[in-house]
Amino acid sequence: MDFGDDQEGGSESNQHQQQQQNQNQRRKRYHRHTPRQIQTLEAMFKECPHPDEAQRANLSRELGLEARQIKFWFQNRRTQMKAQHERQDNCFLRQENDKIRCENIAMREALKNVICPTCGGPPIAEDYFDEQKLRMENARLKQELDSVAGLTAKYLGRPFTQLPQGTPQMNVSSLDLSMGGVPMGGVPMGGGHHQPFGGGLSLDLDLLSGAGLGMPLSDMPTMHLPAPVTEKERPDMAKMATRAMDELIRLTQQGGNVWVKIPGGDGRETIDVQEYDSIYSKPGSSNFRAGDIRVEGSRDSAIVCMSPVNLVEVFMDPSKFMEFFPSIVSHARITDPLVNGLNGRNESLVMMYEQLQFMTPAVPTREFSFLRYCRQIDQGMWAIADVSADMQREAHYGAPPPRSRRLPSGCLIADMTNGYSKVTWVEHMEIEDKSPIGPLYRDIVQSGAAFGAHRWVAALHRACERYASSLEVPGVMHGETTGVTAEGRRSMMALSQRMVSSFCGGMTASPQHQWTTMPGAAGNEVCVRVSMNQGSQPGHPNGVVLGAATSVWLPVPADHVFGFLRDENTRTQWDVLCKENSVQPVSRIPNGPNPGNCITLLRAVSSSQTPQGGQATILVLQESCTDASGCSMVVYSPIDIPAANMMMSGADPSGIPLLPSGFAIWPAGVGGGASTSAATPMAAGCIVSVAFQILISSLPSSKLNAESIATVNNLVSTTVQNIKAALNCV
Missing domain, CATH: 3.30.530.20 (START domain)
Structure with a gap:
């Protein structure tokens, strides 16, 4: 038997026990302060929030605490006091903000009743507001707000929400050129019937940078994000x-x-x-719900x-x-x-x-x-x-x-x-x-x-x-991919996925995406939204983009409308850009067992000649899809020839700019009632939402004019009328 090993092992055991005893002693030193200690520290804090080393030493002797504990207590108390002041400042700023909002509303209401002294009619908004100055002022204020939010987030250690949940939100845009406008409350109906969105002409066009189509919502200041979960709340959450x-x-x-x-x-x-x-329901709880819930x-x-x-x-x-x-x-x-x-x-x-x-x-x-x-x-x-x-x-x-x-x-x-x-x-x-x-x-x-x-x-x-x-999973693929390699297939599907996501995001009616109702031709009300991108978002065209959308009920089965809109052979009947052009598919990728679910690259060849003597060519990327709920979409975006070549070669398509437009189709009863069964969506008819995006200027500082609004109004109205005529719904 080797006793030397036993002695060495015993020495290691004693060292381990000594370490545990030291740790236990250190744990025992942590204790809550007594009321007397807290009272003394609070009195000292009122006199001197930043005590020096000598003052901390005196407090340590007087209260029986370590100097390190005294130092940490004052640090924590200063942080707590700073947070209280921050909350008070926020409350004051919210009150001032509400006061300014109320004054703004009162001024807007007063302006509605102003009479022009020359002609006796309503005033022209441009005579009272300089649109360019307002836009520059909005941009400056937004920069200041972002700067303050960044400093606050750095102090708090978490993202800062400028408008906390529950702050009253006004349904007006940052650049308000209203002329008696009424918030949107209706949509057009088919068959010549019309339900207005609101009365009067409204020009609440939000021209703030990034306040519209395609803006990442994580950058929006009006999102109602929840407060962070504290350590005390975590067990309750679990x-x-x-x-x-x-x-x-x-x-x-x-x-x-x-x-x-x-x-x-x-x-x-x-x-x-x-x-x-x-x-x-929980025992003893009430199941009462308010009447508007x-x-x-x-x-x-x-x-x-x-x-x-x-x-x-x-x-x-x-x-x-x-x-x-x-x-x-x-x-x-x-x-x-x-x-x-x-x-x-x-x-x-x-x-x-x-x-x-x-x-x-x-x-x-x-x-x-x-x-x-x-x-x-x-x-x-x-x-x-x-x-x-x-x-x-x-x-x-x-x-x-x-x-x-x-x-x-x-x-x-x-x-x-x-x-x-x-x-x-x-x-x-x-x-x-x-x-x-x-x-x-x-x-x-x-x-x-x-x-x-x-x-x-x-x-x-x-x-x-x-x-x-x-992934080309066997048993799921139906139909053959034509005119594209495996690398080009992946690139084309990735670009189409981004196109569909951008189209859906552009149709949303969230508080971050303000729409304005404009009167359209042929009895249609058109919703308009303006946005700007200054190059911060790859894949989005730089400049001012005008988006427009409307909805119409058609007495035609939803699957018939979907088949008509996705078919390249009937595209010339409704697409203004492809009018009198020959539309041919360049490549096609199936997306499931339903033949209507596919991605197609279309080429429209015009009969007119280019200045170089060739024929004008338009390339369009299109995805059509439908599901068991009866909801269908046809989304498309024009792309130029170099971008199409890059996509077909399998290169990364994330930098290709897109302006998606298209249709969302929903089976509905007469006048818009919900269809009772997806198995019989053709029972009554369908609702079709039409949406377009147009780049009206590549300069973010460009002003929106009546000609641009008239162009998008005419485009939407003409498309709706073409669809109705082709489907015999006029």
């Missing part, structure tokens, strides 16, 4: 997410007591609100061609989530990653913010801040649960609690082997409709068809088909 997960699992497996099948709805179900409240609850399921692990990654990654649902999610971001998951995404918990849209300016977006909880509940079985955080925490941070919120909802994902999954989706929310909804879309939205589970599942099924087509 409990809330766990309860939501349990309720979601029960709802996905619940029988006919809670869910009611829609007649002719192919298995779709809506929630029985009274039955739900009786089962899931609606409950939307629905359930649907489908088998999609994607594995559960990949689907989980889509739901937990905001960028992929937006890419999969461009027609529903206009913006999504993680505002607070609370718990990082194990073994992939299992047990992940995040605080998310999202904006949900319906592709028309007539339907306002929905904003939610909620918890998203991901858990693997069994082998090959995942669940994603969403629930709005406790509304009381919003009031704690000085904002009124939101009245629209997500109730426990989400999806259950089951592995079906061979790369397929069964997704059971539950969508459940309480909604307060603050802004008016256009009459064409009112039934679609209030019935739950616009944001319900069936809409999500159909969009997910379509996105999975598109993703599988990009």
Whole structure:
């Protein structure tokens, strides 16, 4: 036996015990200050917030504290006092801001009643406002605001929201040239009938840089992002997410007591609100809801061609989530990653913010801040649960609690082997409709068809088909790719994906995207929005872009309208640019089993001669898609020949500028009522939203003139009339 080793081992054991004793002693030294110590420190802080070393030493002897503790206490107290002053300053600034807003409204109302002394008519806005000076002043103020926000964010250690949730938002643009305008409240109807958006001519054209089409919402100052979750709140958030997960699992497996099948709805179900409240309400709680609060609850399921692990990654990654649902999610971001998951995404918990849209300016977006909880509940079985955080925490941070919120909802994902999954989706929310909804879309939205589970599942099924087509998965590819190599195929699909996302984002009616109603020809009201890009966004043309959109009801089945608009053989009947031109497909990429889901590069050859003696050629990139909900899109954008060659060669297409235009088609009953079944979308008719983007100047400082507005008005109205004439709807 070697005793030397035992002695050495004993020495190491003694050292370890001594280290533990020292650590325990250090832990014991941490203790809360007594009331007397706090009172003495507070009195000293009032006299001298920055004590020197001698003063700290005297306090240490007097209070029995270490000098290091004294130093840290004063540092923390100064930080706390600075934060209190910051909150007071913010409250004062908000009050001043509200006061200025009220004065601005009063001045605008007074200007409406001003009479021109010369002719006795209403005044001309240009005589009272210098548009160029206002634009420069707005740009200067925005720079100052961004500078202050950057300094505040640096101090707070987190992104700063200039307008906290609950601050009154005025529905006016930064450059207000209003002449008796009324906020948008309606859309045109087909068959010669007309429901106005508002009375009078409105020129509220927002010319702020980046305030329109294509602007990343992360740069917008008016987003209602939630306050960061504190350490004290984290346990409550975890409990809330766990309860939501349990309720979601029960709802996905619940029988006919809670869910009611829609007649002719192919298995779709809506929630029985009274039955739900009786089962899931907390003991002793009240189920009272205000009269202006609606409950939307629905359930649907489908088998999609994607594995559960990949689907989980889509739901937990905001960028992929937006890419999969461009027609529903206009913006999504993680505002607070609370718990990082194990073994992939299992047990992940995040605080998310999202904006949900319906592709028309007539339907306002929905904003939610909620918890998203991901858990693997069994082998090959995942669940994603969403629930709005406790509304009381919003009031704690000085904002009124939101009245629209997500109730426990989400999806259950089951592995079906061979790369397929069964997704059971539950969508459940309480909604307060603050802004008016256009009459064409009112039934679609209030019935739950616009944001319900069936809409999500159909969009997910379509996105999975598109993703599988990009990978050329056997059994999903239908049809042959023509006129393009494998590298060119990937580049063409990436460019088309960006085009569709930009088109959908340009149609949103969020507070960051202000629309103005303009009178159009042939009884159509046209919504107009102006935006500017100063080169900060690759893939967007520099200059001033004018966007316009309108909606019309057609007594034609939705699938017939979709087939007509996507067919290159009938394009000359409605497309003003391709009038009297020969349109031919250059290449085509299928995007799933439905032949209507494809990406096409079109070439329009004009009969006229170019100055060089050749024929004029127009190239158009187009994507058409439809899903099980009956929602269809035809999106296109002209591209020049060098860009097309670069795309076809397989190069990175991210720098190719696009100005997407197109159509969104939704099956609807007579006059715009929601269709009861996607299986029979041709029962009554459809609603078609038409949207165009035009680059009116490559100079960001250019002024908008009446000629530009008249051009886009004429373009939209002519296109609508051409479509009606071709479909015999005049």
